[in-house]
Amino acid sequence: MQDLSVAFTRYRKYIFYLLAIYVLGWGFTAYQTIFLGLILGTVGSFYILFSLVRKDKQFSKAFQEGRKIRSLGTMSRMAVAGLAVLVVVEFPDKFHLGSMVLGLMTSYFVIMIDFFFQHIRK
Template identity: 75%
Template sequence: MQDLAEMFTRYRKYIMFLLAIYVIGWGFTAYQSIFLGLILGTVISLYNLFTLARKNKQFNEAIEEGRKMRSLGTLSRMAAAGLAVLIVMEYPDKFHLVSTILGLMTSYIVIMIDFFFQNIRK
């Protein structure tokens, strides 16, 4: 199995590439609220991926040392997603709700697509 840090680095590169495309779309198209929603959701999704990778590393270290781990941070990831939705609800003229929710799912979609391509590669 591949190292978690290697996979996280690859996911981070893909998400940054998507964010660059979203910023270009926001700057050069008439769909600014949709792209701004995608940017907001994807940034929160990237933050959630950071926290998940960090908690997973801590979990692995705790298992190696024989300690127990309380949580993998599900509540904080849900709170971050809730914050994104609250921002969208506060500024509905700037952000598009559906695109923000799609942006929140970006890291999971990237993980699934990467898994598919890595399996084809092997």
């Protein structure tokens, strides 16, 4: 199994490309609420992925040292998703709820697509 930090650099690059496309879509189309929802969800998804990678590093280090770790931060990652929903509910004229939910799933889509391409490559 490959190192998660190596895969994370690829995921980060793909997510930043998607964010650039979303910003262009927000700036040049009439679907600004949809693209703002995608941007908000994708930023939240990226933070969730970043947090998971960071906790994985801490878990691996603690395991090698023989220590225990309290949690992998599930509640903080769920709080990010909840915060994104609160922002959308507070500003429904600026953000689209469905696109924000799709944006929250972006990192999982990126991981699945990257796994598919890495599997084909090998």
